[in-house]
Amino acid sequence: MSRATEPFRRAVRSIVTAMTVLFIVMSAWPATAQLLTGSGNAPLPASDAFQISVADQDDGTRILSWDIADGYYLYRDKLAADTADGIAVPLQTGPGKEMDDLTFGAVEVYFDTARAVMGAVNGPVTVTWQGCQDGGICYPPVKQTLTALDGATSPVSAAPAAEKIVLAQEQGLIDSLRARGGTLLVLAGFLGFGLLLAFTPCVFPMFPILAGLLSRQGDTLTARRGAALSGVYVLAMASAFGLLGIAAAWSGQNLQMVLQSPAAIYGVAAIFVALALSMFGLFELQLPQAWTRRLSSAGSGRRGTFGGAAVLGFTSALIVGPCVTAPLAGALLYIAGTGDLMLGAGALFALGLGQGIPLLIAGTLGARVLPRAGAWMDGVKRLFGFVFLGMAIWLIGRLVPGPAILALWAGLLVSAGIFSGAMDLLPGDAGSARRGIKSVGVLSLIAGAIMAVGAALGGSDPLRPFATLQGVAGKAGATTGTVEFDTVINASALDAAISAKPGVPAMIYVTADWCVTCRVIERNVWPDAGVQAALSGLNVIAADVSDFDAEGQEMLERLGAVGPPTMVFLDRNRTEAPGTRIVGDTGADAVQKSAEVIR
């Protein structure tokens, strides 16, 4: 079928065409273009589709930026630069968008903008780029020759090496407090910080734990005993914070993170299950005699209670709600920097006490409110039994896949509903209190049933059990509603992610699955439109330390961070801008403010 055109045919054609030697050239005017093209989208000239601008840097490197028209893209692997002798000049480019269309195969492209840092070079250099109109045409390579830079003397081979990031050196929290008021001010200050932090998600889980602990007391619970138990709990919590300091001085590590190991989490979850079972009256929980004798000397009656309070207080601080906050980070960094263990650990102890003050008050006042005997007491104990089981599920949720956890929540809520009489018949003369409890039980049953269905569908969020169904329809909306991070889990990946976008300011967000505060940030801060605008165009990297190991530790050291959540803001020269770091719980305004500084 194929063959070269025959000469005679060519002659015939010549006669026909000579009469209408027409070349209808596509016009640059859109109206004309639309009349002539079937697709109705005449491609722009390459010079309009991809507009290059060049910024000379002091070190002889040049930043090449392309402004790419809507619906056009550049190929990452087609960006190139050559000297007049044809020697390739190194270009550093960031990752592009992966085109995974079947006809494309895997190829990285840039939409909207592209950036490359060109190594310093002598003499003129020719830059080449190439791209396509999405769904339209692919352009031939476009070349532009840049003139030599004055004073650029470095040879081509001297491509900029991967630089280390430079962290801001700022006076620590402890140092500045001590400079103003000595050791006393440091301790008082940390007590105050703790008090402020008491009303954050880090401390919230401790309230039901303490309440459960108190309700176990039954008829022996008095306000005094409530205060004593709360006091032990809070003291243990504060000691745990102090221990953090000692461990940090000894090993250089944040004990909270080291303790986020499966063994520790399952261990604490088992304690909660045991506590729950004892709340249901299955057995009386007793700690070893030797422990309890010493710990419960102040109490009477039930042994083991003070010991239990101490264990719970300790684990609450270290494992249940491990929160990195600005004062905590400050104290740990102070210890690491100065080796002054006494002051650092003392400050942390004060911080723990501060966090515990509202618990102490709640424990003392709550002891009066809690029922001491009768059916009510059994009901309350049962309720806290379910709360403890919930704690156990919440803890192992850091390790076990989402749908399995959702199934456990479903089971818990259904059982809680049954236990509160959801399926029992109410007598006709039942009072409003019983009717109210039954209503709550029925609601719990329904919620549990919904979660069971959600778990069967592969869902994992107890608040959005059917998210997997919405995912199909609402996927586009969901992805635009947050900040898109490059997630890294070790120091080398972190370096690579920073180097991937040279000359672009970066925001590094240290996070972990078990970080309670991080969930709050993810819910309140990233979906904020202002934050998204402030971070757009920045290199946003999530340093995930969920599986904490030596690599995670190295990454934290690189960032001078003690744990999640921490946000580090680097400017174009990979230098942390002073005063921009955010540690602990934060809001959209603070993130925007820091992002503006490095822009």
Added chain:
Amino acid sequence: MSIITRRNLLISGLGTSTAIVLGATLVPTAGRAQDLTVEDVLFDPDNPVLGNPDGDVTIVEFFDYQCPYCKANHPDLTKAVAEDGNVRLVMKDWPILGAPSIRASQLALGAVDTGTYETAVEALMATEGRLSDAVIKSALEKVGLDIPELDAAYRANRSKWDGLMSRNGAQAAQLGLRGTPAFIVGTSIYPGSMNRTELRDAIAKSRG
């Protein structure tokens, strides 16, 4: 850029009518290098012809074997040509996407002399994504073609095929084509992909 300048120059002299007739400005006698005739573009003697070589309408496609839109568009093109039955299809190799594109074009043009041009074109156009020597080799071998044989055939007529490809590039520049794919149906230029209906309409339009 010179391409655009020249094109704009031509248009500016001719006003804004929908169909811009440039024939008169292109001197049919190919005295100077930049003078281009319909003849040169539609009936290049070296370029193989697919479809019906005796057809009354010519479709020219400037394409690249790595251009995703050329490949995606190809089934529609071959269907439209087969369906009409009276269309000459001239596939003009304009390898703009790098070395693998050039290599694919060389082997396909080598296949002209071994009588397997259409097989080679179809095999290469059916590939997905970017090409490499290995991908080209496996695509051609899968349809029973022998790479050394195609290579030898290309080398035997190297100056002819290289000349054809450089002529295609020069014509694209002179026509102000911005990239691949670009179609010429009859005497009208259509940049970008064309589906079957658009091709059918363009063919009908060129028949008047």
